Ligand SMILES: Cc1cc2nc3c(=O)[nH]c(=O)nc-3n(C[C@H](O)[C@H](O)[C@H](O)COP(=O)(O)OP(=O)(O)OC[C@H]3O[C@@H](n4cnc5c(N)ncnc54)[C@H](O)[C@@H]3O)c2cc1C
């Protein structure tokens with residue numbers, strides 16, 4: 487059968503089941519057609535990009551798999567964002583039997599090979615941030631002998647997603663999985679002291695953090711203050727942390743051309759002022775990789791090997807990668823006369 491997918495890599499996935507998790511969160515079990523199942527294989531912690539049309543507008547959003555690769559079914563879980571377009575649309579309208587277009591899984595919030603079997607796994611989830619962490623926890627339980635500690639923060643008890651499932655997992659893995667809940671309604675948001683107390687006595691560990699930006703900042707800062715090396719911290723940001731700096735007149739003014747290496751082809755593109763590297767690649771007819779387009783997912787990363795460029799927002803690359811010249815092309819403006827960028 488010919489593969490039914492659009493030229494930009496999106497494929498229609500049928501919604502097999504809709505599971506109402508809480509009043510403001512829904513899980514969608516998606517049926518991946520046999521002929522594109524190889525493209526939708528994923529690692530625990532990854533996300534897929536969903537494309538929907540709401541009120542005539544084509545919109546893309548990333549949603550992490552809450553299922554684990556060891557299962558046959560692929561599931562995403564979407565929590566309402568107050569005032570948000572797509573999350574509310576999905577919660578209000580998703581029904582079994584309809585189709586959702588999605589681009590294949592991607593993302594770097596995955597289990598690390600290094601020390602993976604000896605180091606504990608310590609996870610901090612806030613609200614919908616439980617989604618990729620659920621996948622990581624279940625995979626680590628099944629594929630390793632690691633001990634796992636999960637700190638799961640929510641505003642209120644009735645917004646906890648997967649509470650029954652986590653209770654069953656903790657019972658079945660007594661001694662290996664410990665889950666601690668935090669409810670803001672009891673005494674306020676998570677504090678550095680709560681993070682310290684939760685991690686007291688933890689030895690060598692890999693730390694995974696996903697949740698609202700202020701929650702992630704508190705956890706990250708507390709762990710760093712406690713001496714956890716950056717290389718052990720893995721963060722997945724669902725939202726852009728800071729407003730992107732405005733494009734100034736100086737930015738991108740000097741640039742005349744962008745040389746792009748993609749799929750072993752070299753293209754020289756005339757530069758249009760204000761465009762990002764990703765937009766420049768697209769304007770030249772190149773199918774450069776992208777997903778969130780907010781600087782959160784890392785799908786569009788490439789290396790600037792000649793010239794200079796400036797990132798407006800970066801929630802995906804670490805300092806070492808930036809030092810090596812990696813940029814998120816969806817968030818990068820060229821700043822020298824000529825810039826050469828390589829998608830590796
Ligand atoms: C890698 C990744 C994985 C993710 N995984 C998940 C997941 O598993 N589950 C999940 O629920 N979410 C996940 N997200 C978040 C998700 O992609 C969406 O960002 C989220 O659902 C909100 O989308 P929306 O269309 O509902 O909101 P949007 O319409 O994009 O709005 C987002 C917020 O901005 C505010 N806003 C919008 N326009 C304006 C404006 N003009 N002025 C001021 N404020 C405004 C809205 O009120 C809302 O609070 C993930 C994100 C990333 C990057």
Ligand code: FES
Nearest residue numbers: 777779781784816
């Ligand atoms: S497309 Fe997600 S960081 Fe650029």
